[in-house]
Amino acid sequence: MSHGYKSNSLSWKSSDHYLWSVEEILGRGATAVVHKAVRKDNGEGCAVKVFHDRVTFHHSSVPRRELDIVTSLNHKNVIRIFGIDVDSSGIHVLGMEYCRAGSVFTQLDKPENAFGFPEEEFLRVLSDIAHGMHYLKQNGIIHRDIKPGNIMKFIDDDGR
Known part of the structure; x- marks a missing residue:
């Protein structure tokens, strides 16, 4: 399965379900950075919202609350959320539609x-x-x- 990533000098991060390059930033916000990613289960492109340390360690309810709210939603005008993971350093990662x-x-x-x-x-x-x-x-x-x-x-x- 080709996911469009080349093996080069990019820095890679992963969780159980997602793989992303830290250089491929789609957006930044007060609580997280969004990266272009790939789902490990099917090779499809997606986005991952990687929460800042302070959110994960001091406000861990933020990613869980967001996940609980949006995983139940199903509408063509609302981004689909696939699930939440934790990367190797313990940071919450939210997988979502790209x-x-x-x-x-x-x-x-x-x-x-x-x-x-x-x-x-x-x-x-x-x-x-x-x-x-x-x-x-x-x-x-x-x-x-x-x-x-x-x-x-x-x-x-x-x-x-």
Whole structure:
């Protein structure tokens, strides 16, 4: 199974279920760093959210709470969470769906989007966000950090 990783000088980390390069960073936040990864069970690409030491060791309920909330969710506008692991140094790692198009923030940073998305795409993104948020609300969940960097753009097989 090819997962697109080359054997070179990259630094690798792993847990029981995931393998990732520490250099392939998809995003950074207050509680974690997200890396492009691969699932060991099937070789599929995914993302891993590697929680900072202080979160793992001082606020260990944060990853577990996030996992408990989102593993039960099933909606096309909400990122799928595969599970939680611990790496060799005891750091919590959350495996999740990989969105190859990146975040809305990275999309808006492209020169062709300097003045925002084209109207049709903007309306589609807005509709998808609204549907995802409605689903979360129906399930008693409030996402308290909605921002372009936390809204991922997923490209369906049909290119949408």
